[in-house]
Amino acid sequence: MRAQVLNAFNTPYELTTRPLPSPPTGHDVLIRVHAASYCHTDDVYASGAMGKTLPLVPCHEFAGTVVSLGTDAQTSTDLEIGSRVGVPGRAYHPCGHCNECLNGEDQIGYSVYCPKAGNNGITRDGGFQEFAIVDSRQVVPMPDELGFVETAPLMCAGLTVFAALKRCNLEVGDTVGIVGCGGGLGHLGVQYAIEMGYSVVGIDNADAPLRLAESCLKAKHSSGSHIFDARTTDAEAVLTILPAPKRIPLPSERGLPAVLILPESQAAFSFGMSLLRPHGKCVVVSFPEEGFHVSAKDLVFKDVEIVGSLVGSNRCAREMLQLTARTNVRANVRTWSLEALNELVEAYKKGEGGKLVVDLEASGLGELSGR
Ligand SMILES: [Zn+2]
Ligand SMILES: [Zn+2]
Known part of the structure; x- marks a missing residue:
């Protein structure tokens, strides 16, 4: 599969071919990414001002379809193969035991403040790739009214x-x-x-x-x-x-x-x-x-x-997507192919407003068998 990788701070992303992620276990699901949105935090991360994970596939606001599910994800969520989901910039694998996890706004095991949790696109690979492993407890089911390119920029911004x-x-x-x-x-x-x-x-x-x-x-x-x-x-x-x-x-x-x-x-x-x-x-x-x-x-x-205020609760994310589906609230979006991510970054630096999104459907999707 194709992935855009940050190999060193203050350098362009490099388009790389790499193996598919390993099959998901536990609460994880493997999704095919259809749209991935660029956030200011991606710009800050690429400058070296936060985090040390390299190489890294950035992006913490994306959307896609579920391809396969870990055992716990099958039994504890409504997700199934083909489910359309938004992946918010929330915690990956909160511990479920710390003070934050036990007293957060959401169910146990969801806290975005958990000190032991990671984040897609910050501590582990995120959405600027064709397939990604995400935490089934944090993803948001997409209403039928919303497309992937519409949903991705709502997942952090x-x-x-x-x-x-x-x-x-x-x-x-x-x-x-x-x-x-x-x-x-x-x-x-x-x-x-x-x-x-x-x-x-x-x-x-x-x-x-x-x-x-x-x-x-x-x-x-x-x-x-x-x-x-x-x-x-x-x-x-x-x-x-x-x-x-x-x-x-x-x-x-x-x-x-x-x-x-x-x-x-x-x-x-x-x-x-x-x-x-x-x-x-x-x-x-x-x-x-x-x-x-x-x-x-x-x-x-x-x-x-x-x-x-940091991102928002899992409950809040669902409420937001439902409101978006019912109304004409939409992000002002410009799209690029996955190959053109560095051109998207150039446009971002010019500060023209709105949201800049990678539309993976515009650049041809990799095949699951392409391992
Ligand atoms: Zn915790
Ligand atoms: Zn963000």
């Missing part, structure tokens, strides 16, 4: 922003700020937020992402939502432009109840914090090497709460 929105604990009719609204996560966040009944204040600072976010708003007919260009509009101006709530607040009471911070820049973080009203919630998804500078005054005098 979609799930991460969907779960981050839920962390905001908002009520229908509330407004959420999304800083980085035209990126891979952001444009999905805009759509999911509106489907959840919120209005959106979206912020970005480049032409293509701003256009993408605007087009997402237009498709959803959300008249209460607005997109702002951070190059020309600062946080104070955004708060002035926003329609006042029914009760005219004091200047110190203005602002949004929650914001998501998606980019890695300090400017993005500071912009989002400035949009929050007292007691507001800042949900951080990005993790720049140098961290973020936090104003202690925001914490003390505004009682702002800052939380981080």
